[in-house]
Every structure is written in C-alpha cells, then in structure tokens.
Amino acid sequence: xxxxxxxxxxxxxxxxxxxxxxxxxxxxHLAECAGCRAAVxxxxxxxAATATLPRSIEPxxxxxxGIAGRIGKRETGYGKRFSRGALAAAAVLVxxxxxxxxxxxxxxxxxxxxGGVGWAAVQADVDRATEELSRILAAERDRLRPETVxxxxxxxxxxxxxxxxxxxxLARDPANAELHQLFSAAARQxxxxxxxxxxxxxx
Amino acid sequence: xxxxxxxxxAQQGDxxxxxxxxxxxxxxxxxxxxxxxxDAAQAEERTQDAFVRAWERLAxxxxxxxxxxxxxxxxxxxxxxxxxxxxxxxxxxxxxxxPAALExxxxxxxxxxxxxxxxxxxxxxxxxEVFVLHDVEGYRHEEIARLTGIAVGTSKAxxxxxxxxxxxxxxx
Numbered sequence: 428x429x430x431x432x433x434x435x436x437x438x439x440x441x442x443x444x445x446x447x448x449x450x451x452x453x454x455x456h457l458a459e460c461a462g463c464r465a466a467v468x469x470x471x472x473x474x475a476a477t478a479t480l481p482r483s484i485e486p487x488x489x490x491x492x493g494i495a496g497r498i499g500k501r502e503t504g505y506g507k508r509f510s511r512g513a514l515a516a517a518a519v520l521v522x523x524x525x526x527x528x529x530x531x532x533x534x535x536x537x538x539x540x541x542g543g544v545g546w547a548a549v550q551a552d553v554d555r556a557t558e559e560l561s562r563i564l565a566a567e568r569d570r571l572r573p574e575t576v577x578x579x580x581x582x583x584x585x586x587x588x589x590x591x592x593x594x595x596x597l598a599r600d601p602a603n604a605e606l607h608q609l610f611s612a613a614a615r616q617x618x619x620x621x622x623x624x625x626x627x628x629x630x
Numbered sequence: 631x632x633x634x635x636x637x638x639x640a641q642q643g644d645x646x647x648x649x650x651x652x653x654x655x656x657x658x659x660x661x662x663x664x665x666x667x668x669d670a671a672q673a674e675e676r677t678q679d680a681f682v683r684a685w686e687r688l689a690x691x692x693x694x695x696x697x698x699x700x701x702x703x704x705x706x707x708x709x710x711x712x713x714x715x716x717x718x719x720x721x722x723x724x725x726x727x728x729p730a731a732l733e734x735x736x737x738x739x740x741x742x743x744x745x746x747x748x749x750x751x752x753x754x755x756x757x758x759e760v761f762v763l764h765d766v767e768g769y770r771h772e773e774i775a776r777l778t779g780i781a782v783g784t785s786k787a788x789x790x791x792x793x794x795x796x797x798x799x800x801x802x
Contacts, residue, residue, distance in 0.1 A: 438790045469797045476746050476800075477765045483657030484664055486674055491652055493678050498645065498685045569683070569707045573779035 429466035430456075437463060441470040550594070550610075560621045567628035579624050586620065589613040637697055641688045648688075652681055655698060659705050665762045666709045668751035676712050680705040706763065706777055713755070749799040753792050760785050761792035 429437060433456070439445045440453050457464050568576055593610040600606060633654070639647035659680055664673035684701055691700050750758060759778060763769040764785070769777070771785040778785070 434790050434794065435786070438786075438793060466797075469801075470793060473793060473796055473800070474765070480746065480766060482661060484661040485657050486660045486677065487670065488674070490656065490660075490674055490678050490681075491649060494652065494681045494685075495645065495649070497678070497682045498648070566686075569704075569711055572776060573710065577779055 428462045430460060430463055433463055433466075437466050437470065441467060441474065557617060557621065560625055564621060564624050564628060567625070570628045571624070575627070579620065582620055583617070586613055586617045590617065633697060634693075637688075637691065637693075640685075641691070648685060651697070655701055656681075658698070659701065662702060662705050662762070662767065663709055665747075665750060665766060666706070666759055667713070668753075668755075668758060672712070676705070676709045679712065680708040683708055702767070703777075706767075710759075710778055713759075745800060746796070749796050752799065753795055756780075757788045757792035757795065760788035761796070764789050765793075 436445070436449070436453055440450065445453060457467065571579070590610065590613045593606055593613055597603065597606045597610060633651075636647045636650050640651055656677065660673060660677045663676040663680070664670065667673050667676060680701070684704055687704065691697065750761060753761065760774055763774045763777070764771065771782045771789075774780070774785045775782045780788075
C-alpha cells in the first residue's frame with residue numbers, strides 16, 4: 428500500500444510532471460518503499476491500458492438522419508453570421524427602446540394605458556426583447572468561457588429576482604412611481620448585462 | 631475526397647460534403663461523448679448536438695488547427711453544456727436531504743465490454759470527465775480547467791481520484 432501523502436507526487440512522477448530535484452527525491456523514496464513502487468507499477472499499467480482504448484466507437488444506430496433533419500432548417504455559419512448579428516442588434520435596439528420608454532418622463536410618471544400604450548406595453552416590450560436576446564445568447568453561449576457563463580447566469584438570476592419582485596409589487600400598487608424606477612433600474616441592468624454578453628459571444 | 635475540399639464545400643452549405651465529414655468523424659465524436667456521459671442514449675444525443683453545432687459554426691473554422699481537433703473541442707463543450715443543463719434538472723428533482731445522489735456513480739452503459747471501459751463509466755462524473763479529457767484525450771489540466779470551469783488543482787485532484795478508483799476497481 429502506498430504512503431497516503433504520496434498520491435499526488437506518484438501521479439505527477441508517472442506523468443513526467445515532476446521537476447528534476449523532486450524526481451530524484453521521489454526515486455530515493457521509491458527505492459525504499461515497496462508500497463509506493465507497487466503503486467507506480469499500477470499507475471503505469473493503467474496508463475498503458477488506457478492507451479489501448481479504442482479511439483473510435485460506432486454508435487448503435489445511424490445518427491445522421493436526426494442531424495440532417497435539424498441542419499436542414501438552419502444555415503451554415505456563413506449565411507447566419509450576419510443575420511444573427513443583425514438580429515442581436517435589433518434585439519438590443521428594441522430593448523434599449525423599451526428602457527428609454529421606461530425611463531422617459533411619461534412612464535416614470537405612470538399614467539393608465541391608453542389604447543394599449545402604457546406601462547404594460549413597455550413591460551411587454553422589455554419581455555419580448557430580453558427573450559429574443561436571451562435566445563440568441565443561448566445559441567452563442569458556448570463561445571464564452573464556462574466560468575463567464577456561470578457568472579453571467581448567477582448575475583442574471585439576481586437581476587431576474589429583482590425584476591420579478593418589483594413587477595409583483597407593481598401589480599399590487601400600479602401607480603407607485605418609485606416601483607417604476609426600481610423596475611427600470613433592474614431592467615436596465617439586465618439590458619446592459621445581456622448586451623455585453625451578446626457582444627462578447629459574437630466577437 | 632480531400633478533407634480540406636470537403637470542409638470548404640460544407641462551409642458553402644453543401645450538406646453532402648458535411649455528411650461525408652460526419653461519416654469520417656462520428657466514431658471519434660461518439661466515443662468521446664460515450665465516455666464523458668457514460669450513457670449511450672445521452673451520447674447519441676450529444677453526438678447529434680455536436681454535429682448540428684459544428685454545422686452552425688463551420689464559418690468560424692479557419693484551419694488554424696486540424697478540423698478534427700476543432701470538432702472534438704466543440705464536442706467537449708457540447709457535452710459539458712449538456713451536463714450542466716442535466717445537472718440543473720437533477721438538482722430540481724433530487725430531494726434536498728439526498729445531495730450525495732448527484733455524485734453517485736451511474737450504472738455502466740450497456741455495450742461497454744472492456745473492464746476498463748466499465749470502470750471508467752462507473753466513475754463519479756467529475757472524476758470521469760477529467761480522466762477522459764486528460765488520460766484518454768490528452769488535454770492538459772489548464773485546458774480542462776478552462777473547459778469545465780474548475781480550478782487546475784481540482785482537475786489534478788479529480789484525475790488522481792479517478793486513477794485511484796480505477797486501480798481499485800481493476801484489482802477487484
């Protein structure tokens with residue numbers, strides 16, 4: 428049995444990742460420790476066995492049909508690059524318009540909707556645009572580093588919670604101008620974050 | 631046919647050329663997905679996702695690396711993204727008093743006949759992913775850390791753990 432504290436060193440030794448002085452010191456230890464020698468032998472055997480694993484395994488069924496069905500509806504990146512970029516830009520514009528409306532004097536001083544135009548329409552604008560931008564971002568997200576995606580998701584969750592809370596409060600007290608400002612601030616944060624992420628993913 | 635020509639034609643939207651690329655690479659992509667997920671159904675799904683994503687991303691392939699390297703890296707991303715979504719679904723389903731269920735090894739997938747394949751498939755997911763990426767696919771710890779969002783030290787710890795579990799399994 429290997430010395431319990433030697434696991435990392437033995438693995439690095441087998442991987443050839445130890446610096447010369449550490450390697451010499453480890454080899455001196457190995458000369459005296461049968462347990463660690465046996466562990467090195469096992470690690471090398473495992474490495475040799477791993478190298479024999481087949482590089483290729485054919486799936487049990489032909490997967491092309493499913494792929495062909497999906498790509499038949501989509502363009503390759505060449506055609507799509509511009510259109511997706513344009514779509515993202517359009518979504519940003521729409522969402523920016525929504526926020527402009529949110530922050531405009533008219534909406535900051537809430538008045539009841541007239542002919543469908545008003546706070547509800549503004550919220551609908553924001554919802555539609557954020558959904559569009561989120562969809563684009565979801566399609567592009569693998570261009571971002573995983574830790575960036577994780578951070579983005581955490582921040583979006585916080586902002587979404589703030590939006591949901593202010594929206595619920597507005598439902599109870601629709602004439603409250605302060606609540607409108609709170610909602611506006613949260614929506615603006617979301618816009619900024621989504622806009623940055625969409626740009627980062629597209630770059 | 632010349633692979634470069636196939637890639638160029640596929641980039642122009644030629645689906646037959648893309649199918650030829652699929653036929654040439656599906657075995658490697660599926661093997662990667664199968665080992666990372668340890669689940670044949672998920673591996674099929676991720677393989678399809680990877681090729682669909684490759685079709686969408688063909689314009690971004692500039693030939694700086696081999697097409698195969700580009701495709702396999704994209705596949706790893708696809709599997710890891712799928713895993714995160716799956717993990718979120720599982721978290722919603724697993725009861726709060728049983729968090730260890732998320733780290734429990736899965737049953738080995740059917741069709742993996744070799745002892746080592748079975749042992750790899752039975753590893754906990756974190757250890758399995760790092761083992762497959764490092765020891766089978768040859769990624770460096772720094773790359774694994776970037777791809778999976780874990781620290782380099784965690785990647786090493788998962789690898790050593792995987793090897794320890796595999797040695798134990800193979801010695802039984």
